[in-house]
Amino acid sequence: MKKINIITGHYGSGKTNFSANLAIELAKTGKKVTVVDLDIVNPYFRTADFTELFEGNNIELIKSMYANTNLDIPAISFDLERIATDDGFLVIDVGGDDDGALALGRYASAFEAFADDIDFFYVVNKFRYLSDDVKECASLLPEIENASRMKATAVVNCSNLGRETTAENIKDGIIFARKVAEELSLPVAYNICPDFVDYEGDVTYHHLYVKPIWDENE
Numbered sequence: 001m002k003k004i005n006i007i008t009g010h011y012g013s014g015k016t017n018f019s020a021n022l023a024i025e026l027a028k029t030g031k032k033v034t035v036v037d038l039d040i041v042n043p044y045f046r047t048a049d050f051t052e053l054f055e056g057n058n059i060e061l062i063k064s065m066y067a068n069t070n071l072d073i074p075a076i077s078f079d080l081e082r083i084a085t086d087d088g089f090l091v092i093d094v095g096g097d098d099d100g101a102l103a104l105g106r107y108a109s110a111f112e113a114f115a116d117d118i119d120f121f122y123v124v125n126k127f128r129y130l131s132d133d134v135k136e137c138a139s140l141l142p143e144i145e146n147a148s149r150m151k152a153t154a155v156v157n158c159s160n161l162g163r164e165t166t167a168e169n170i171k172d173g174i175i176f177a178r179k180v181a182e183e184l185s186l187p188v189a190y191n192i193c194p195d196f197v198d199y200e201g202d203v204t205y206h207h208l209y210v211k212p213i214w215d216e217n218e
Contacts, residue, residue: 001026002119004090004111006104007156008144009123010131011096014158014210018123018192019093020050021206027057032088036080037063038103039095050209081110094148097140101147108149121189122152126159126176127169134176138183154189155181162208163196170199 005026007019019035027033035054054061062083084090084107094104111118122141124131131137145151159173174191181188193203 001029001089003088003117004084004092004114004119006092006094006118006120006148006150007123008094008101008104008121008148008152009096009156009158010125010128010137010140012128013096013123013125013131014160014192015096015123016093017206017208017210018121018156018158018190019091020053020209021192023054023059023089023091024057026089026091027059029089032060032086033058033091034060034062034083034086034088035091035093036083037061038080038092039100053209080107084111084114098143098147101144104148104150111150118150119154119189120150120152121154121156122184122186123156123158124177124180125157126173127161134179134183137176137180141184152184152186154187155184156189157191160192160194160208165194165197167197167199170197170203171201174201174203 005022007015007022009015016039023033023035051061080092092104094100122144124137126132126137131140141152155177157173157177159169159176161169170191170193177188177191191201191203192206193199195205195207
């Protein structure tokens with residue numbers, strides 16, 4: 001596992017849910033884990049919404065001073081370059097598409113020192129609007145890379161339909177992600193499957209922490 005894990009993708013692709021699950025898994029190693037909520041564009045479904053979850057797993061959460069307030073101001077109030085030099089693992093949840101990746105771009109030069117210890121994940125979801133076509137989904141990554149001034153290292157398949165996800169959906173998502181990865185000449189690092197779906201194949205089971213409003217009481 002790499003020291004720095006950067007999570008990017010289209011809006012609603014599952015970045016935040018993947019970030020939360022990855023952070024919890026990394027925390028099981030006993031090393032320090034820090035999650036940085038760099039999503040300063042989208043006020044919904046941020047990692048900042050999971051403060052209690054992270055505290056319960058000994059994970060440090062760093063977020064904008066305006067996160068979880070009525071003010072949605074695109075401001076960064078922390079030193080990400082310094083945080084990257086700390087011991088342990090760093091998980092960075094970046095905002096959706098190239099607009100969100102602009103915030104990451106300001107740190108591109110500083111992150112060159114960690115080039116060999118960075119995983120830059122591009123999260124895809126076959127069932128999300130504007131990313132359900134292979135070529136269209138693949139075309140979004142160069143825009144993110146240009147905005148962030150960093151190159152992706154792998155694709156993460158988070159294709160799901162929330163609580164309606166079936167094993168057949170998972171199978172279709174795996175095929176879709178493989179084709180997207182081929183278009184981008186990248187490997188598929190993870191095929192994520194919700195932990196309530198029984199799938200006969202090589203997948204990584206994740207809990208759905210990010211839920212629609214109508215599911216929040218489940």
